[in-house]
Amino acid sequence: MIIDSHAHVVMPPQSFRYMAELVGGRANPSTNPNIPDEAVRKQAEELVRSMDAVGTDIQFISPRPYLQMHSVKPARVTELWTRHCNDLIKRFVDMFPDRFRGVAGLPQHMHESPAEKCVAELKRCVNELGFVGTLLNPDPTEGDGPAPAGLGDPFWYPLYEAMTELDVPALIHSAGSCNPRESYTLKFINEENIAVISLLESTVFEKFPNLKIVVAHGGGAIPYQMGRFRSWSVRRNSPVTFDEQLKKLYFDTCNYSKDSIELLLKVAGTDNVLFGTEKPGTGSARDPISGRDYDDMKPVIDSIEWLTDEQRKNIFECNCTRVYTRAFRNYKGA
Amino acid sequence: MIIDSHAHVVMPPQSFRYMAELVGGRANPSTNPNIPDEAVRKQAEELVRSMDAVGTDIQFISPRPYLQMHSVKPARVTELWTRHCNDLIKRFVDMFPDRFRGVAGLPQHMHESPAEKCVAELKRCVNELGFVGTLLNPDPTEGDGPAPAGLGDPFWYPLYEAMTELDVPALIHSAGSCNPRESYTLKFINEENIAVISLLESTVFEKFPNLKIVVAHGGGAIPYQMGRFRSWSVRRNSPVTFDEQLKKLYFDTCNYSKDSIELLLKVAGTDNVLFGTEKPGTGSARDPISGRDYDDMKPVIDSIEWLTDEQRKNIFECNCTRVYTRAFRNYKGA
Numbered sequence: 001m002i003i004d005s006h007a008h009v010v011m012p013p014q015s016f017r018y019m020a021e022l023v024g025g026r027a028n029p030s031t032n033p034n035i036p037d038e039a040v041r042k043q044a045e046e047l048v049r050s051m052d053a054v055g056t057d058i059q060f061i062s063p064r065p066y067l068q069m070h071s072v073k074p075a076r077v078t079e080l081w082t083r084h085c086n087d088l089i090k091r092f093v094d095m096f097p098d099r100f101r102g103v104a105g106l107p108q109h110m111h112e113s114p115a116e117k118c119v120a121e122l123k124r125c126v127n128e129l130g131f132v133g134t135l136l137n138p139d140p141t142e143g144d145g146p147a148p149a150g151l152g153d154p155f156w157y158p159l160y161e162a163m164t165e166l167d168v169p170a171l172i173h174s175a176g177s178c179n180p181r182e183s184y185t186l187k188f189i190n191e192e193n194i195a196v197i198s199l200l201e202s203t204v205f206e207k208f209p210n211l212k213i214v215v216a217h218g219g220g221a222i223p224y225q226m227g228r229f230r231s232w233s234v235r236r237n238s239p240v241t242f243d244e245q246l247k248k249l250y251f252d253t254c255n256y257s258k259d260s261i262e263l264l265l266k267v268a269g270t271d272n273v274l275f276g277t278e279k280p281g282t283g284s285a286r287d288p289i290s291g292r293d294y295d296d297m298k299p300v301i302d303s304i305e306w307l308t309d310e311q312r313k314n315i316f317e318c319n320c321t322r323v324y325t326r327a328f329r330n331y332k333g334a
Numbered sequence: 335m336i337i338d339s340h341a342h343v344v345m346p347p348q349s350f351r352y353m354a355e356l357v358g359g360r361a362n363p364s365t366n367p368n369i370p371d372e373a374v375r376k377q378a379e380e381l382v383r384s385m386d387a388v389g390t391d392i393q394f395i396s397p398r399p400y401l402q403m404h405s406v407k408p409a410r411v412t413e414l415w416t417r418h419c420n421d422l423i424k425r426f427v428d429m430f431p432d433r434f435r436g437v438a439g440l441p442q443h444m445h446e447s448p449a450e451k452c453v454a455e456l457k458r459c460v461n462e463l464g465f466v467g468t469l470l471n472p473d474p475t476e477g478d479g480p481a482p483a484g485l486g487d488p489f490w491y492p493l494y495e496a497m498t499e500l501d502v503p504a505l506i507h508s509a510g511s512c513n514p515r516e517s518y519t520l521k522f523i524n525e526e527n528i529a530v531i532s533l534l535e536s537t538v539f540e541k542f543p544n545l546k547i548v549v550a551h552g553g554g555a556i557p558y559q560m561g562r563f564r565s566w567s568v569r570r571n572s573p574v575t576f577d578e579q580l581k582k583l584y585f586d587t588c589n590y591s592k593d594s595i596e597l598l599l600k601v602a603g604t605d606n607v608l609f610g611t612e613k614p615g616t617g618s619a620r621d622p623i624s625g626r627d628y629d630d631m632k633p634v635i636d637s638i639e640w641l642t643d644e645q646r647k648n649i650f651e652c653n654c655t656r657v658y659t660r661a662f663r664n665y666k667g668a
Contacts, residue, residue, distance in 0.1 A: 181532060189527055190555075197517065255559065255561050260561065
């Protein structure tokens with residue numbers, strides 16, 4: 001089975017209209033998002049077709065990260081929008097229960113603690129909508145800082161408590177960027193670096209030994225910059241190597257380059273990497289060299305000669321089912 | 335010849351005392367940095383010994399980046415400190431003219447344009463002290479933002495004009511970090527990502543075709559995250575591929591991991607990578623696997639089997655002499 005652990009919902013035109021009115025009207029929209037089934041089905045069917053075209057059995061879909069609007073004021077905009085996106089995802093899953101699973105967006109906002117609104121929405125998504133994981137944005141100011149403390153800080157504990165209680169992982173993925181020098185794509189990568197180091201330098205995994213964190217896009221720069229952190233770890237007489245520490249985290253393959261995926265697999269290990277493509281998304285363009293879209297990642301994994309069949313199966317399926325334990329409780333097969 | 339293009343001056347205790355008084359006294363120090371020759375020679379000799387231990391013929395030394403204090407107020411602190419560091423470097427070069435070359439620090443400060451003080455100090459360093467290049471920090475606020483516009487912005491043109499007029503390259507290297515969630519090491523990497531994309535998305539190299547930019551630490555995350563930018567380039571119908579664009583820039587090997595250096599060489603090409611170790615520095619710790627220090631990078635380059643002798647010579651020497659054209663005008667050999 002090919003599970004794409006990192007994908008996003010595709011929105012019908014009505015969602016964009018709602019979004020526009022929400023933002024323009026500052027959470028005072030003139031219409032409710034009453035989107036007919038056929039409009040949702042059209043998008044869901046198109047997404048299923050794009051999965052079929054590359055051999056993906058099931059996608060875990062979350063809100064489109066760069067459109068999460070975590071720093072738009074007032075916070076009510078974000079709250080309403082997050083709820084709308086999560087409800088839309090639920091409709092996709094209901095329409096194609098063997099092809100989709102829901103991953104929640106959270107109504108994170110600027111410096112608000114995730115204790116209340118985020119935990120409540122996560123519980124709603126998991127307990128009522130059947131979602132299997134959540135996005136987590138380390139900088140809900142979206143670069144309109146100062147950002148909250150790193151993910152190793154107790155600021156985030158209420159969310160970790162809820163996640164471990166519900167037994168759902170978080171996919172670390174920042175949202176938009178208000179800073180013209182740092183595009184959202186750069187922000188994704190840079191926040192992943194900050195997230196990895198903050199978590200590994202903290203006591204979070206001692207306090208929450210069952211916490212499961214997946215770092216998107218192959219972990220930003222960290223697998224490539226291992227040398228700095230290995231050395232740093234030795235210089236501080238750390239009882240465990242940086243390579244061992246890294247094993248506390250999971251990573252996905254949304255990286256679109258074979259050489260990089262090989263580096264990631266060597267560094268993070270084949271048990272800690274989850275197949276993910278974010279298709280359709282950033283990688284949806286034809287690579288003139290391979291003749292395939294950049295985000296058609298299955299052939300890339302297949303072409304890594306030194307992987308055993310078992311390791312490939314782990315990357316495509318078993319690592320994901322191990323992390324997203326709720327995903328296949330009632331699964332009937334694609 | 336083995337040229338270490340990325341290294342930093344090692345400071346005598348008197349420099350630290352001066353630094354402490356400068357900062358504590360807010361640019362009103364009670365003493366001038368009158369450092370005796372023997373104190374400077376002791377540090378310089380130690381640095382030469384550490385070079386000899388790993389077979390480095392010559393190091394290009396600049397101020398220690400994380401101690402540049404670009405955001406300490408008032409700006410006069412930075413000015414005095416930068417001048418002190420550059421003068422100290424000049425003494426190292428004078429003591430061992432065949433083992434060192436000077437790379438300038440600039441008195442960058444918060445949002446001040448580099449037009450005046452930076453250009454003046456660069457000209458002094460090149461014309462009077464015989465320096466061969468300069469550091470360039472993309473965020474002189476040191477995370478105490480908002481940062482100036484990216485390096486593709488006309489804000490930086492006065493410096494590029496001076497650099498091309500003097501025919502010296504800049505090594506992109508940020509300084510400290512005021513942000514507790516982003517250590518200076520993370521800031522280095524993240525600013526490199528921002529710098530690369532800002533430069534490549536701009537018209538800087540059309541306006542300054544002779545501008546030479548070296549990106550430190552193997553280019554942050556960019557070589558590892560090529561897939562995202564390749565795809566982005568195709569989606570925008572860019573007339574040149576992202577891989578071709580990247581060839582406008584140079585990178586150094588201060589990365590401390592063989593797998594990553596191989597990835598860098600594949601992506602940036604063996605003509606665009608300069609040997610650099612930053613030794614002694616972040617990588618100065620014993621790797622329990624190799625039994626050598628992480629920053630002992632010559633054996634790492636030597637061990638990359640697919641490199642030809644000519645490519646190795648380019649990495650160790652020729653790429654550097656091509657970029658740092660002023661470095662060997664009066665060189666007599668190590």
